[in-house]
Each structure stands twice: as structure tokens, then as C-alpha cells.
Amino acid sequence: MSTSRIRESTKGAADAGDPPSLDGPTSPLGADGWDTRSGALLDEVREDEPTRTRKPAAPRRGPADPVKALMHRHRELCERAVDPLEIAAGLEAHGVTDRTAARFRHRDVFSLAEELYARVPRGAESAEAGDRPARDAQARAGRHPGAAGRALLTLLPGAVCALAVAGREATEGGARIAAAIAGAIVVTAALALCLRRGPLRAEGRTVPAVRLWTLWLLAYAAYGEGLLDEVIGGGPDGPLPMSPAPLVGLALAVAPAAWCARLFSVQARRRLDGSRGLEEFASGARPLLLGAVALYVCALTALLVLAGLAFPHQALVPTVALGTLLFLARLLIVHGFPASAAAGLAVACAAEAVAPALLLAGRLPGCDVLASPVEAAVGAWGAGSVPAIACSAAAVGLLAHATAALSRASAHTV
Template sequence: ARPSARAVVLGLLPGVLCAAAVAGLRLTEGRTRLLVAAAGTLAVALAVRALLRHSAPSAPGQPHAGPRTPGIRAWTCWLLAYAALGDGLLGVAVHGGPDGPPDGTASGAWPLAAAPVLALALACAPAAWLTRRFTARARHRLTASRGLEEFGASVRPLLLGVLGAFLGALAALLAVCGAVLHEPAAHAQALTLGALLLLARLLTTHGSTRAPAAALGAAAWAEAIAQASVFAARLPGCDPLGVPVDALVGTWGPGCVPALACGSAALALLAHATRTLSRASAHVPAEEG
């Protein structure tokens, strides 16, 4: 399970590039800031893609990091974009805004939340290491177990331990990023999103793609519908459409929408992962099956 030097570099690269992009946003203005945001987004996306393709163990019978998952990638991009801009848009939308496009700051007409996105990018390194560790230890236990029931009973706590370790690391990164950037750490929405993404990654690495795609898609649709309902309520006679989201935001703030959406999807995916990853077939290489 020991990662190579290449895997370490790929794990750290998304966080480094995201930190550079956030610094660029803080140091620039106007059109230059938009160019920095576009370049930073592209660089981080390419770094994450390289990490997912090369730094994790292969799924059984699959090259690199598993089967191609365009649907999962699309939903993941939406969820990360919402983490950066969704709460800010929803917060101003319930009060009649926004009054302009996002300007890359936390105090603009459409606020940007840089702290949770930076923390998630930095968390790519522990996520990659934990994914590799889980796969290696599960395969070791498969060879050491005396029966399938014993193997399943040993893998379930391993899965929960990996998830708990990742959430602990992510919580620490959120606290640090929030303090450095002087922004709310957004623990609830970022931790639930992080849990959802890690579980999707674990399942995808071991050859299961339908459930991760469904869970990520459900969370993305829930966020999109919540946003759309607020704007739809501005149409004549459609005021009731915005009442549920207005009530939620008024009581718990805009962060409750992604926290509920991603948290519910993560719980469902955890239940599925507990069943799927405790099966021997999820860990046996194709040449041994």
C-alpha cells in the first residue's frame, strides 16, 4: 500500500494548484481575476483527473483507476461548483438577488466560498492514500480469512475507519483554510460532500459505478431544484414554490441545502458500500476470478 513518489506528487498537486488559484483571486481584480479563475479551475480539474487515473489501485480487471465514468465526473463537477458558488447564490436569491455575476470574492454580489473548495482539493492527498490503503488491507484480509463471512465482518469496520479518518483530516483542513482565508469553514456541507465523494471513489475503484452515479446525481438534482424553486417563486402566482427552501434557509442558512442533499446521498451510498465492498468479488483481481 505504500504509494510511489509519483502518486504522492499527484495527490498533492490539486491542493497546491487550488491554493495558487485562490491566492491569484485574492491578488487580482477585474478581467484578470476572471482569467485567473478560469485557468485555476482548468488546472485543478486536470490535476484531479490525473490523480484519479494514476494514483489509486486498479479496480479488478480495469486499467488505471477503474472504468470510465463520465456521468460521475459530470455530477462531481456540479457538486464542487455548488460548493464554491451555490451557497452564495442561494443566500442572496432568497432576498431578491443576485445583483450581478460572481466577482471571485466572498463579499461580492454573488459570494464565492473558497475555503471549502480549497480544503476539498487539499484532501485529495489523504483520500488517495486511504483509498490505496483500504484496497491493500482488504485484499490482504481476503487471503487471510477462513471464510466469506469472516472476510465481510473484517472489511466493514475497515471501511468505516477509512471514512472516519478521511472526515477527520477534512475537518482539520476546513478549520485551517477557514482561518487562513478568514471565511466560514462550512463544515456541514463540506464534510457531507467529502464523505459522498470518498464513498463514490471507493466504489468506483472496485468496479461499481451505477450506485455512485445515482447518489451523486441525486444530490446534484436536489441542489439544482432548490435553487430553481427560489427563482421560480418570482413568477406570478408561483410564490408557494419557494416556501420550503425559504423556510430552510431562514432557519439554518443556505448551507443546509447541500448538507441535506449530500448527507442523505452519502448515507445511502454508505449502506450500499457496506454491502458491496464486504464481498470478496469486489477485491479479487480479474485474473484470479
């Protein structure tokens, strides 16, 4: 095809002002979701197909092939993919839908990805990419412990936290403070070690704010109810009472959290392998997520009941809500949505911080009305109602977001 004809076709497509769209605001193909050159190629296909009479000398693909334009735009993605599923997930992340795939004469994105995967030449890179999963598996085996080692590692934070709390309860005065500080350091190290291995690992995909909000929520779980009681009673006066049961229960729940996260990841990947369309995968992934969350909530509740038998009792609902919030946030981080997780945690922290602030502001002359909502909630349901409401609202918001975000194929190639 001559250069002048391509230029005329490109100019006609630009003047028509009706290029096909890839239906995705995040598509990298141009400001309108499609570049002028690719739109011109598709227009030329529509115009030339009915009248074309020239027989090609040999079977080959030319500008009449609309997939070729997409292949050039995503060549890097196609070259580094080890299977068609990675291409399908990448296309979906760039805004390509099943409706867009139909414009390329394919029934869905998976079928389009299979053609792209088959047509992109790899040569030596293909063999190298084919060996990549085996090399990655060997590297992981060398760096990370086996299944039994990972299981024991997930139990480490709970065991260390229980021992640290028991050591704190057995001491008095300055020794208790020293034991509490030492216990906090050891538990933090054990938790950090656990989060760097296995299904809860999210190296390079988190944000610093998540750690800050998590520490706030855990501190409030241990001291928040005592703080509210003290402020309502006219204080605070002296050291705040600590409730160790939530911390022990949440630390013990790291093990079921890892198991549920792995279950969801494995089942979602299996569902992705067997799906033939994005909608089919999404409809199957949502129940998997809800089931994993429900399993974790049941395990967390049982562990909190056991922790309450050994340590001072605290309301169950606030800690269950907090554990669910932390689990959902970690799932989102693991699958590539750290900003959403940080936002959900920040909302819960803000709500918990507002409650004592309103109580203190209510002591100012003429500002009694500011403290009335918090005093009414604490008087009706206890001091645990504040963290329960804050964490439950944030957890519901994260669950709604996760249901949509984690049902996308691109969330399972991170």
C-alpha cells in the same frame, strides 16, 4: 456411462422440475441458476451412490463427481486465475454461496475454489500465470512513480488549487476572471493526473456522468450559498460571490483520500487472504470500510479548518458532507461500482438544483408555497443547509450501499 443413460437422466431431471439452485440471480448457469445437464449429473450421483458396486479399474473422476460439472462451466475463470482467491471471488460474483458449496461437498466457497484451482490443468499457462504478478509489478514500476512520488502527486492538486485561489484573490476585474479560468484548468489537470495513479486510479471503470455531477457539486460548493442568498434577496444581481475555502480544502483532501483508499484496499486484501468463508470476510471488511471513511472525515475536517483560516470562511458541514460523498463515490468506482457512484452523485445534484428552482417558482402568482420549505431551511440554518442536507443524504445512501458492495470478495479482485 452410455449416452442413452445420460439422456434418460437428463430427461428425468428436467421432468422432476426441482433442479438445485445456485442462489444467485446473476448466475450464468441458466435461467433458474442451474443448467439441466449439471442438474442431471447431481441427480445421478444421488441415485447411484447407494447402489454402486462396480469397482473402478483405476482412480479417476467420472460423472459421480459433482465438482466436474462446475469446473467445466467455469473453466475459463479457473484457467486464468493466478490463485484460488480469484476463483472464489468469481464464483461469488456468479451467485455461488457457502450453502451452494455444501452441495458440492465443501464447507465454503474458498474450499471449493481451492479444489477447482488444483484440478484445472494449466501446463505452460500455469507458469505464465505464475509469472504474471511479477510482470505486472514490473510494468507498474515502469509506468507509475514510487511511493514517494505518489505521495507528492497526491499533494499536487491541493498546492495548485491554493496558489490558483491566491492568484485570483490578488487580482481585479478582467485579470481576476482570466486567473480564475487559468487556475481551474491547471487544477483540473493536476487532479486528473493524480486520479490516474495510485489507489484512486479507476481507468476503464468510470462513466462520463460522474465527471459532470462532480463538476456541478464543486461549482455549487463555491457559488451555491451565494446563489441562494441572492435569489432569496430578489436577485441574482451581478456576479455571484465565490467561497474558495471549500475548493481548497477538498483539493488538499485528495492526499488523505488516497491514503485511506490504499489502507482499505490493502487491509481488505489481507483479510481476504486469511478468511475461510465469505461471511467471515464480509464481517471483517465492514469495519475496515467504516474506519477508512471515519479517518478521511477527520482529515478532511482538519484541512477545511486550516483552509478557512486562510480564505473566506464558509459553513463546515456542507463541505464535509460533500467530501465524504465524493470519497465514497470514488471508492465504489475503484472497486467496480461506477453506476452506483453516479446515481449517488446525481441525487445530490438534483436536490441542490431543486432548491433555487423552487425559490424562483415561488415568485409566480399563487406559488408562494413552493418556496416555503427552502426559505424555512435557509432562515433557520443558513444557505449552507441546502447542500448539507443534499450531500449528507446522498452520502448516507452511498455508505449503506458501499458497506454491502465492498464487503464482497469479488469487489477486491477488480
